Amino acid sequence: MLKKSLCGLTADEITDLIKPYGFTDAHALSVVNSIYKKGISDISLFPKIPSRLRTELSNTVINGIQLPFASELSVDKSVKYLFRTESGKEFETVYIPDNKRNTVCVSTQSGCRMGCSFCVTARYGFRGNLTAGEILNQIIAMPQTRKATHVVFMGMGEPMDNLDNVLKACSIITAEWGLSISARNVTVSSVGIAPGIEKFLQCSDCNLTLSLYSPFPEERKKFIPVEEKYPVQKIIDLMRVFPVKKKRRLSIAYVMIKDLNDTDRHLESLKSITKGSDIRVNLLPYHHLPDDKKRSSSAERMQYFKHNLIVSGISASIRKSRGTDISAACGLLAAGFMH
Ligand code: SF4
Numbered sequence: 001m002l003k004k005s006l007c008g009l010t011a012d013e014i015t016d017l018i019k020p021y022g023f024t025d026a027h028a029l030s031v032v033n034s035i036y037k038k039g040i041s042d043i044s045l046f047p048k049i050p051s052r053l054r055t056e057l058s059n060t061v062i063n064g065i066q067l068p069f070a071s072e073l074s075v076d077k078s079v080k081y082l083f084r085t086e087s088g089k090e091f092e093t094v095y096i097p098d099n100k101r102n103t104v105c106v107s108t109q110s111g112c113r114m115g116c117s118f119c120v121t122a123r124y125g126f127r128g129n130l131t132a133g134e135i136l137n138q139i140i141a142m143p144q145t146r147k148a149t150h151v152v153f154m155g156m157g158e159p160m161d162n163l164d165n166v167l168k169a170c171s172i173i174t175a176e177w178g179l180s181i182s183a184r185n186v187t188v189s190s191v192g193i194a195p196g197i198e199k200f201l202q203c204s205d206c207n208l209t210l211s212l213y214s215p216f217p218e219e220r221k222k223f224i225p226v227e228e229k230y231p232v233q234k235i236i237d238l239m240r241v242f243p244v245k246k247k248r249r250l251s252i253a254y255v256m257i258k259d260l261n262d263t264d265r266h267l268e269s270l271k272s273i274t275k276g277s278d279i280r281v282n283l284l285p286y287h288h289l290p291d292d293k294k295r296s297s298s299a300e301r302m303q304y305f306k307h308n309l310i311v312s313g314i315s316a317s318i319r320k321s322r323g324t325d326i327s328a329a330c331g332l333l334a335a336g337f338m339h
Contacts, residue, residue, distance in 0.1 A: 002086070005064030006043075006057070007035055007140065008133020008168070011177045021056045023049075029177060031057070036178045039140045041065040064133045067141050068093070078323035081142055085110070085134055089127045091156050093138040095148075096322050103150040106138045108166055109157025114191055115225050118213075118255070120289060121156045130157070132168035139179060151181060153188040154209075160196025167199075170206045183207075184247045194230040194238070201242050207249040209282065210235060214261045215269035233273065240277045251280040253319075256297035256305065258286075267305055271312045280315040287321065 006014065015028040027049055034046040043057045068081035081093045089110035096103040110127035112119070138155075139148055151173055153159045159166045166188060172178040173186055183205040190197055191211045200208060212232065214220040221227045239250045252274065256262045274281060283305055286296035297305075302318050309316035 003060065003062045005133045006031065006061050007064030007137055008131055010172060018053060023053050027053055032177050036140065036172065039065060039145055064137060065141055066137055074323040074325050076322055080323060083138060091130060093142065093155060094323055095142055095144050101149055102144065102147045103152055104139050104148045105152050105155050106135055107155030107157050108135060108153055108159045108162045112157045113161065114158045116191060117223050129162040129165060132165045132172065135165060135169040136172055150185040158191060158193065159188050160190045160193035160200065163196045163199060167203050170204050189253065191224050191226055192230050192232050192235050193226060194235050197235055198238060205245060205248055209251045209253050211253045213255060215266060215273055236273050239279055249280060250278065251282055253282050253284060255284045255286050256302055258295045258297050260294060262297040262301050267308055271309060271314060274314050275312060281309055282317055282319050284319045285321050
């Protein structure tokens with residue numbers, strides 16, 4: 001039988017694990033500290049615990065911290081890391097440094113089953129869910145862990161399709177005894193699985209971003225098949241009325257494709273579905289796939305959208321592309337496994 005992994009357990013779960021051997025809450029805190037704050041990958045090196053506890057832990061659990069098996073550096077200093085789970089599932093993580101803001105983009109699944117037409121991960125297929133520990137390991141095991149200030153769940157996979165593990169990872173990332181990163185610096189992205197989004201909004205304080213692609217249902221279905229089952233308008237209606245805590249951010253990610261979803265008609269519809277709400281619109285350039293004729297909207301067109309949204313009272317910004325040369329940008333993850 002596979003041994004349980006310490007990485008991915010909460011402080012309470014570790015207490016439950018060690019209490020039968022006569023150890024205390026304080027010992028459990030030393031253990032979580034060794035994993036989540038220090039990233040120590042060898043149980044025998046955990047400080048401030050009795051040697052008998054080290055022995056008991058070594059006999060009953062594994063540490064669960066696994067280093068990436070490969071990495072690739074972008075000219076813009078982003079780094080893509082390739083991980084493989086014990087059972088052989090592969091997935092990618094991207095570290096994106098930007099002055100004082102250093103973001104880790106984590107995967108939640110190996111591959112994905114949502115089938116979005118613009119996404120390389122969809123072409124890779126679905127290999128399986130990642131555990132909470134495997135999600136957390138992506139932050140803990142990279143060399144820049146101590147510098148990470150933000151976490152985004154925008155790597156491989158649809159987070160709402162693996163929600164229990166995502167919620168657990170979010171709670172450990174934001175816990176004071178865990179990675180201690182503020183919930184306002186953690187963003188989970190979804191293409192729109194309505195029941196998952198509703199539960200996420202209720203059970204977590206982390207930010208949510210919804211990938212839109214088109215405000216028109218028939219058009220959106222061609223990009224994002226899940227629109228058929230969960231119409232995005234209902235999700236936006238939920239985001240409009242959901243009572244959000246101060247500083248929690250709900251946003252729409254709008255990837256802009258030349259002549260496809262960047263017309264004035266799209267702009268007007270985007271304005272009408274967000275007007276009067278606190279939903280922010282993030283405009284992103286499109287990253288075309290190798291055999292793809294679609295191209296990103298121009299910088300001028302993106303500025304035009306941003307300006308028009310802002311003068312209509314809608315909070316809007318343009319996001320930069322990072323890591324495109326190493327296939328680490330949005331929609332390109334998994335390309336590393338398919339060369
Ligand atoms: S865009 Fe996201 S949800 Fe859609 S296939 Fe790619 S990884 Fe999955």
